[in-house]
Amino acid sequence: MSNCSPLSFDWVLFDADETLFHFDAFAGLKRLFARFEVDFGEAQFHEYQQVNKPLWLEYQDGRISAKTLQEQRFALWGERLGVAPGELNSGFLQAMADICAPLPQVPELLESLKGRYRLGIITNGFTELQRIRLERTGFADHFELLVISEEVGLAKPDKAIFDHALDAMGNPARERVLMVGDTLSSDIQGGLNAGLHTCWYNPNAKVNEAGILPHLEISCHSELARLLA
Known part of the structure; x- marks a missing residue:
């Protein structure tokens, strides 16, 4: 795993389901x-x-x-x-x-990143759930960017959905963008396809059998907060 300095990042992008929110x-x-x-x-x-x-x-x-x-x-x-x-x-x-409720430590993580990083969400989930949940949890104010695959007609891991997001972000340097997600095949592969830095949220210590190698791996959100402190 990379030991990239936290100062390398201007933007942190998150997946939604099972990265920020429980999805039972x-x-x-x-x-x-x-x-x-x-x-x-x-x-x-x-x-x-x-x-x-x-x-x-x-x-x-x-x-x-x-x-x-x-x-x-x-x-x-x-x-x-x-x-x-x-x-x-x-x-x-x-x-x-x-x-749907936030995963443990997510409110604290978002609060700790506020004002220090620009935050966004790229989700393959559906509009009807994503927007209402962000409003109900009060998280909507934390995110400058919300890209929902249903709305743009593209889904992770397609590089095009990340290109769409980066356009909306003003095309920052890709190596200064971190993509955080729980699914190797969509979040991490998609981030790699787009040339972003990637962080695999792996709370259950799943074995990585996919051969998709993230730059970073975390087991809890407080770990990410420390990395980005």
């Missing part, structure tokens, strides 16, 4: 389907993920749109319940907005 999809789905009197358990969640996960890979590869992903992942349940898949997706995002 199972709890959100249980909350959604309770409205339809469905007892949504582990078996139903496994079935959902068998559809959802491949769709996310297709979305990240640019093979399907955000709208297609959001509707197709609920197509089967839409048929079962006689409800439009888009309505189920919207209900799910609303449920997630209700239950």
